[in-house]
Amino acid sequence: MARILLRFSESIVEEPIIAQIILELKVPINIITAHVNSKGGEVIAEVPNEALDKVVKAFRQRGALVSIPKLIEVDSEKCISCGACVTLCPVEAIKIDEDKTVVFDKEKCIGSICSTCVDACPTRAIKSVKQNNAEATTNSKQ
Ligand code: SF4
């Protein structure tokens, strides 16, 4: 599955765009987080890798802004197991296991729109990395 960040402006936020695309393309789209009000909305969703290009195109055709959030990578050589990233992660995507190793759960991470752990790490052990499928999609029509 690939994660996409969708932004809906005030003029389209009340349209059932996600439901329309699910029905039209017959593709499952899982909502991970959604912050929506009458002024606009920001949604992180998961879509199957093989359907990513057509889903992105369909959202853009309806006026949504689409980007691919980067995920993170932890360099265990630099980590001092301080726990700052674990404490601050809003979705419990990082934990420290019994041998003091940081374990990152990419299924939970919401990526570069968060980046809380990247900024918090005192030793710069965490960095943002692109999803494997990000290149092709970000190069297509915005
Ligand atoms: S980027 Fe945010 S969601 Fe992802 S692991 Fe870091 S703190 Fe957690």
Ligand code: SF4
């Ligand atoms: S904040 Fe950095 S140094 Fe501290 S536990 Fe997390 S990765 Fe390791």
